[in-house]
Amino acid sequence: MTARKKSQRSELVIVERDGAINHRPAAIPPNQRKLTFGDRWSYAPAPEASDYIKIGPRYQLFIGGKFVAPRSGKYFDSINPATEEKLAEIADANAHDVDLAVSSARRAYNGTWKKMSGRERGKYLYRIARLIQEKSRELAVLETMDGGKTIKESRDIDLPLVAAHFFYYAGWADKLEYAFPGRTPHSLGVAGQIIPWNFPLLMAAWKLAPALACGNTCVLKPAETTSITAMHLAEIFQHAELPDGVVNIITGAGATGKAIVDHPNIDKIAFTGSTSVGKLLTQAVAGTKKKLTLELGGKAANIIFEDAPIDQAVEGIISGIYFNQGHVCCAGSRLFVQEGIFATVIRKLRDRIATLRVGNPLDKNTDIGAINSRMQLDKICELVDSGLKQGAKLVQPRLRLPAKGYWYPPSFFTGVTASHRIAQEEIFGPVLSVMTFRTPEEAIERANNTPYGLSAGVWTDKGSKIFKIVNKLRAGVVWANTYNKFDPTSPFGGYKESGFGREGGVHGLLPYLTLN
Numbered sequence: 001m002t003a004r005k006k007s008q009r010s011e012l013v014i015v016e017r018d019g020a021i022n023h024r025p026a027a028i029p030p031n032q033r034k035l036t037f038g039d040r041w042s043y044a045p046a047p048e049a050s051d052y053i054k055i056g057p058r059y060q061l062f063i064g065g066k067f068v069a070p071r072s073g074k075y076f077d078s079i080n081p082a083t084e085e086k087l088a089e090i091a092d093a094n095a096h097d098v099d100l101a102v103s104s105a106r107r108a109y110n111g112t113w114k115k116m117s118g119r120e121r122g123k124y125l126y127r128i129a130r131l132i133q134e135k136s137r138e139l140a141v142l143e144t145m146d147g148g149k150t151i152k153e154s155r156d157i158d159l160p161l162v163a164a165h166f167f168y169y170a171g172w173a174d175k176l177e178y179a180f181p182g183r184t185p186h187s188l189g190v191a192g193q194i195i196p197w198n199f200p201l202l203m204a205a206w207k208l209a210p211a212l213a214c215g216n217t218c219v220l221k222p223a224e225t226t227s228i229t230a231m232h233l234a235e236i237f238q239h240a241e242l243p244d245g246v247v248n249i250i251t252g253a254g255a256t257g258k259a260i261v262d263h264p265n266i267d268k269i270a271f272t273g274s275t276s277v278g279k280l281l282t283q284a285v286a287g288t289k290k291k292l293t294l295e296l297g298g299k300a301a302n303i304i305f306e307d308a309p310i311d312q313a314v315e316g317i318i319s320g321i322y323f324n325q326g327h328v329c330c331a332g333s334r335l336f337v338q339e340g341i342f343a344t345v346i347r348k349l350r351d352r353i354a355t356l357r358v359g360n361p362l363d364k365n366t367d368i369g370a371i372n373s374r375m376q377l378d379k380i381c382e383l384v385d386s387g388l389k390q391g392a393k394l395v396q397p398r399l400r401l402p403a404k405g406y407w408y409p410p411s412f413f414t415g416v417t418a419s420h421r422i423a424q425e426e427i428f429g430p431v432l433s434v435m436t437f438r439t440p441e442e443a444i445e446r447a448n449n450t451p452y453g454l455s456a457g458v459w460t461d462k463g464s465k466i467f468k469i470v471n472k473l474r475a476g477v478v479w480a481n482t483y484n485k486f487d488p489t490s491p492f493g494g495y496k497e498s499g500f501g502r503e504g505g506v507h508g509l510l511p512y513l514t515l516n
C-alpha cells in the first residue's frame with residue numbers, strides 16, 4: 001500500500017487541461033509519460049542570506065542630493081510578493097514634490113552638469129558603476145525581495161548588466177563628438193524618466209546612464225511595486241558625491257508619473273511600460289518642446305525551423321518565456337514551430353517545464369519566482385481563462401505552490417489560433433502560446449501579424465536562412481539561435497506599438513542629444 005502510494009507520487013506531474021471551462025484535468029496517456037522526476041529530484045533549500053539587509057522602514061524622496069519627506073505627507077506600502085509581507089513605506093510624491101525635483105534638476109543642469117567636461121562626467125559614472133559592483137549582492141537581494149524575481153537572475157543577470165550599463169556610457173561621456181562625426185552634440189536639459197517593475201534597477205540604469213553621459217540631469221520615477229532599490233541607488237549617488245540635483249528620484253504611482261509628464265520645465269520624457277500608458281504620453285507631449293522615447297510592450301515570435309538543433313531550441317524557448325516569470329517586454333511569448341517537429345518539440349517542452357522549480361525567489365535553486373503583484377497575477381489568470389474559453393489547450397505542471405504570495409506555474413497553450421487573445425495580447429507572465437507553420441514565408445507572415453514589434457527569435461542550422469528571415473521580421477531585436485541576451489553596446493527598442501527610440505549602444509545616446 002505504502003509502496004503504491006509512493007510510486008504514484010513520483011509519476012509525471014503534468015496535467016493537461018482541455019478547453020472545457022470547468023478546467024477538469026485530463027491525465028496524459030501512459031505511453032507519453034517519459035520522465036519521472038517527482039520527489040526524487042528535489043533540492044535541499046539553499047536560501048540566500050537576507051538578515052543583514054537594512055530595509056526602510058520608510059523611504060523618502062531623493063531631491064537635491066538629500067532624502068526629503070514628501071509634501072503630500074503620504075506614503076504607500078511596498079510588499080514582498082513572495083510572502084505578502086510589508087517591507088517598507090514609500091513616499092507618494094504629488095505635483096508639488098515633482099516640481100521641487102524638476103527645479104532641483106534644472107539648477108543642477110545650469111549650475112554644474114551642463115558646464116562640466118565630458119571627461120569629468122565620465123569619472124562620476126565610472127565611480128557609480130564601481131560602487132554598484134561593490135554593493136551588488138545587497139542590491140540583488142533587495143531586488144528579489146521587493147519584486148519577486150529569483151536571486152539567480154537578480155544576482156547573475158540584472159546587477160552585472162546594471163554596472164555594465166554605467167561602465168559603457170561612462171566611456172561615451174568624453175567621446176560624444178566621435179560618436180557623431182561632423183556634428184556637434186548638445187545636451188537637452190532635464191529628462192523625466194518613468195520605468196516599470198520588471199527590471200527595476202536595470203531600467204533605472206538604461207535611463208540614467210546615457211542621459212548623464214550626454215550631460216542631462218534627471219528626475220526618475222520607479223514603479224510603485226518596486227521602488228526600494230532605486231532609493232538604495234540614490235545612496236550610491238551620494239557616496240559617489242554626484243553633484244546635488246543631477247539625479248532626483250521620486251516615488252509614487254500613475255498620478256506622480258503624469259505630473260512628471262505634464263511638467264512644463266522638462267525637456268525630455270523617456271518611458272518604459274505598457275502600450276496604453278505610452279499612448280497617453282504621446283498625447284500629453286504632443287505640441288510641446290518635449291522629446292519623447294517609448295519602450296512599450298511586445299508579443300515576440302520565437303520561430304523554430306525543422307533544421308534547428310532541437311534541444312538547444314527548447315532551452316531557448318524556456319529562457320525566452322520563463323525568464324523573470326515572463327515579466328519581460330521582449331519575451332518569446334508566441335512560439336512558432338515548423339510542423340514536422342511539432343510533436344517532438346511539444347514533448348520536450350512538457351518534460352522540461354516539469355523540471356522548473358517555482359517558489360522562494362531567495363532560494364538559489366529557484367527557476368521561477370513570484371509574480372510581481374496581485375494585479376499582475378489577476379491579469380495573467382484572466383488571459384489564461386480567455387485562452388481556455390476560446391478553445392486552446394493548456395499544459396502546466398501540477399505544483400505545490402507556497403500558500404502565501406503570488407505564483408503562477410510555467411505553462412503553455414497549444415491549439416492557439418491567430419485570433420485568440422492569448423496570441424495577440426501581452427500576458428506578461430510565464431505563459432507561452434504555441435502555433436505551427438509550414439514554410440518560411442508563412443513563418444514571417446504570422447510572426448509579423450501583431451500590433452507589436454519589439455523582438456523575435458529564429459532557430460535554424462542555416463546561416464543563410466537566418467539572414468533571409470531576420471531582414472523580413474518587423475522587430476527591433478532579433479536573436480538567432482539564442483534568446484533574451486542583453487548587452488549595453490547593443491541597441492534595443494521597437495517598431496509599431498512597441499514604441500520608438502533606442503536604448504543601449506551608440507544609438508542610445510541620440511534620444512538625449514541634439515546634433516548641430
Ligand code: NAD
Nearest residue numbers: 195196222223253254257258273274277296297329426428
Ligand atoms: P504601466 O505602464 O501602468 O506602468 C509603468 C510605469 O508608468 C510605472 O512607473 C507607473 O507608475 C507609470 N504610470 C502609470 N500610469 C501613468 C500615467 N498616466 N502617466 C505617467 N506614468 C504612468 O504598466 P503596469 O501597470 O505596471 O503594467 C501593465 C502592463 O504593462 C503589463 O501587464 C505589461 O503588459 C506592460 N509592461 C511592459 C513593460 C515593458 O518593459 N515594456 C514593463 C512593465 C509592464
Ligand code: MN
Nearest residue numbers: 078079146225
Ligand atoms: Mn514590492
